[in-house]
Amino acid sequence: MNPPDPLAPPENGNGPVFDEPWHAQVLALADALVRAEFFTARQWAEALGAARARAEARAAPDTAETYYLCAIETLEGLVARETAISLEALGARRRAWERAYLATPHGQPVMLGAGEK
Amino acid sequence: MSTFDSDEAARIHQELHHALPSEPALRVKALESLVVERGMVASETLDNWIEAYSEHIGPRRGAEMVARSWLDPDFRARLLDDAGALAQELGFQGHASVHLKAVENSAQVHNVVVCTLCSCYPFSILGMSPSWYKSAAYRARIVREPRRVLAEFGVSLPEGVGVRVWDSTAELRYLVVPQRPAGTEGWSLERLAALVTRNSMIGTERDLSPHVKGAA
Numbered sequence: 001m002n003p004p005d006p007l008a009p010p011e012n013g014n015g016p017v018f019d020e021p022w023h024a025q026v027l028a029l030a031d032a033l034v035r036a037e038f039f040t041a042r043q044w045a046e047a048l049g050a051a052r053a054r055a056e057a058r059a060a061p062d063t064a065e066t067y068y069l070c071a072i073e074t075l076e077g078l079v080a081r082e083t084a085i086s087l088e089a090l091g092a093r094r095r096a097w098e099r100a101y102l103a104t105p106h107g108q109p110v111m112l113g114a115g116e117k
Numbered sequence: 118m119s120t121f122d123s124d125e126a127a128r129i130h131q132e133l134h135h136a137l138p139s140e141p142a143l144r145v146k147a148l149e150s151l152v153v154e155r156g157m158v159a160s161e162t163l164d165n166w167i168e169a170y171s172e173h174i175g176p177r178r179g180a181e182m183v184a185r186s187w188l189d190p191d192f193r194a195r196l197l198d199d200a201g202a203l204a205q206e207l208g209f210q211g212h213a214s215v216h217l218k219a220v221e222n223s224a225q226v227h228n229v230v231v232c233t234l235c236s237c238y239p240f241s242i243l244g245m246s247p248s249w250y251k252s253a254a255y256r257a258r259i260v261r262e263p264r265r266v267l268a269e270f271g272v273s274l275p276e277g278v279g280v281r282v283w284d285s286t287a288e289l290r291y292l293v294v295p296q297r298p299a300g301t302e303g304w305s306l307e308r309l310a311a312l313v314t315r316n317s318m319i320g321t322e323r324d325l326s327p328h329v330k331g332a333a
Contacts, residue, residue, distance in 0.1 A: 009170070018174040021167075021245050022142040028166035029148055032158040072144050085151050093147035101137050112150075 006045035007031045010067055023068045030075055039082045048074045168248060172315055175244025178209045179292050180313035182219075182242070184306050187297040197221060200292055209241055217242060220283060221294040222323065227274055229267065229320030230283045230291040231259045237285035242292055243318055250319065260284070270321040293320040300327045 009016035009027055018024045034041050051070035060066045080087045096112050104110045138146065152158045167174070182203070186193035195203050200219035217239055220228040232238065233256050238246040249255050259266045263280045267273075274280065283291045295317040301309060304327075316322040 009173075016170060016173045018170065018245075019176065020139075020142065021174055022139070022145040024167050024170055024174050024245070025145045025149060025163070028163045029145070029152065029158065031166060032162045033152065035162075036158055038157065069141060072141055072148075075148060076144070079148060079152070083152075083157065085155070089151060090144070090147050093151055094143050097143050097146050097150070098137060 006048055007034065007041060010064055017064045019064055020068075023064065026068055026071045026075060030071065033075075033079070033083075039078050043078060043082075044074065047078055050074075051077075164248065167245075171245050171247055173244075175240055176209075176242070177244060177310070177315075178204075178207070179239070179242040179244075179315075179318045180310040181306070182207075182209075182292070183294050183313045183318065184309035186219075186294055187309060188306060196294070204242060216289045217292060218283075218289060219292045219294050220281065222296050222320075224296075225277065226279050226281060227267070227272075227320065227323055228281050228283060228291075228293045229259060229263060230285060230293060231256055232285040233257070233260060234284075234286070237287060237290055239290040239292065242290075243315055247315065247319075267321065267323075270316070272321065272323045274323070293318050295323065295325055298325045298327045 007027065007030055009018060009024070011017060030044055033039060034044060048070060051074045052067070055066050055070050056062075060069075076087065076090055079085050079090070097110075100110050100112050103113075137143075149163065153160045153163070182196060182200075186196045192203075196219045201217040204217050220230075222228055231250075236246060236251040236256075238250060240246070255266065260282055263282050264274060267280070285291060295313065297309070298312065301312070312325050312327060314322055314325065317325055
């Protein structure tokens with residue numbers, strides 16, 4: 001579970017491992033933000049390495065899930081530090097999506113309410 | 118149905134369908150929506166990245182089930198009889214309590230799956246759905262003109278082959294069982310499973326080739 005390129009997904013010998021769509025989305029976001037020069041690949045690698053060391057220190061299992069949870073933590077930290085989006089804004093948006101999912105009936109796209117953006 | 122209670126229907130649909138995404142999925146959604154909305158990243162850039170990996174996103178359990186059905190007649194019978202029970206037995210059940218039905222292609226019949234209402238899809242069996250599966254064009258056209266849509270995917274069906282279009286619902290999802298390609302006699306389960314593409318299990322591909330992968 002340790003890809004040589006920090007922006008590449010972990011592999012299991014049979015190709016990349018994404019068990020859930022969000023696993024892919026988080027790396028897609030990291031890659032796009034590096035290419036848009038909000039932070040560098042090196043910053044990403046160092047922050048992800050630190051997040052993984054913390055996970056190891058608390059004896060988190062060495063799985064793809066742990067890897068991607070570290071990737072989210074890393075991305076949230078870098079976005080808050082290097083862009084105009086704060087951790088508070090991320091938390092508020094996460095709660096807005098939760099409300100939108102709970103309020104949207106089947107067959108309709110889940111969208112944020114008018115005051116939530 | 119004589120009494121249609123739209124609130125009740127909406128409630129059931131909501132329970133079955135817009136199940137709240139997991140906590141990490143919501144955090145990623147928050148990140149994605151904010152960076153896209155503020156113009157920091159184009160959503161097409163993210164879509165292209167995901168699409169490039171989409172065959173690898175999620176489990177490939179369907180391919181394994183199909184390959185086993187080619188090798189083991191008893192397994193095949195059980196798959197066609199009750200794929201949902203079989204998936205559950207194998208520990209492949211998704212978190213939603215959804216039934217799965219396997220539909221088998223033959224020399225006379227080609228099966229293809231759609232969700233006309235939204236984009237119901239057996240993620241726990243097939244992995245991530247391709248972006249075209251969710252498109253309004255595919256959902257509308259595959260029902261109206263299946264042969265033409267299949268031709269656009271490169272599937273040309275002989276006159277004698279009928280097409281069955283299966284419309285997924287929140288309660289019932291489908292797995293197409295493609296035909297085993299000729300020239301694969303004696304192959305292992307693993308080697309056969311590697312031939313089974315995602316599209317063949319949705320039905321937008323028909324003839325699997327033993328020469329694409331694993332034949333060397």
